[in-house]
Amino acid sequence: MEVIGWILIVLFFIIGFVGLVYPIIPAVLFIFGGFLIYGLFFDFSDLPWWFWLIQTLFVILLFGADALANAFGVKKFGGSKAGLWGSTIGLIIGPFVIPIAGILVGPFLGAIIAELIFNRSSLKQSIRSGIGSVVGFITSVFTKGIIQIVMVALFFFLV
Template sequence: MEILGWVLIVLLFAVGMAGAIFPILPGVLAVYGALFVYGLFFGFGEFGVWFWLLQTSIVAAILIADYIVNAWGVKKFGGSRASVIGSTIGILIGPFVIPGVGLLAGPFLGAWIGELLVGADMRQATRSGLGALVGFLSSTVVKLLLQTIMIVLFIVWIAAN
């Protein structure tokens, strides 16, 4: 049973890190779930209030920052609400519609199309698309960094107890 517990934990960590890049995967929730799997297999006694406060705060920060950083990228480049919505749709469907490059093309094209639909010119739509791409890449870096901190914190906490 011990091996199964560790396999599930490592698998959830891997899914979580992949989810930082591929938005269709549960990302941070998989990493957070790994903590509960550890508790179920090995006990929650090693975790205290501070552990859960830190981890839950990081989860909340990731969930909030994911949207805000993406929207910031679009807005910073002069995009409208339509391009923010378009980039969000593009992030979700891009990898399926355009396999391989859809992960990067999706947010760009979504914002670009969103801007064109509200009457922006081609130059502004392109700027908004670039902003969506910058926001998506920045958000991905933030998620990878914070999820890595969650995993390292878990390992350090377990090793210390």
């Protein structure tokens, strides 16, 4: 049973890191799920109360950081709420339409199209909004990746 437990834990961690670049996967919940699987297969007492508190705060931080980074990127490059929504929709749909490249192309095109349609922005301004959405996404992936590495490192340090 120990081997099965560790396989599941590692699988959840891997899915969590894949979720950094594939937005449909709730990455941080899989990381947290790996901790719960450890507790179920082994012993929750190996992980002190402060571990759970820190990890819960990281989960909340990561959900907030995801939304803020995208919004910051679009706004910083002059985009509007329409550009933000277009970027978000593009981020969700993009990977399905264009596998792998859709992760970056989706939000870029989504922001551009939304700015052109809803705000009647110039093509130049719409493209700036699209660039902002990609910058926001990349910033978000980088930030979330670092935090998730810290989460997993703390886990392995304690076990």
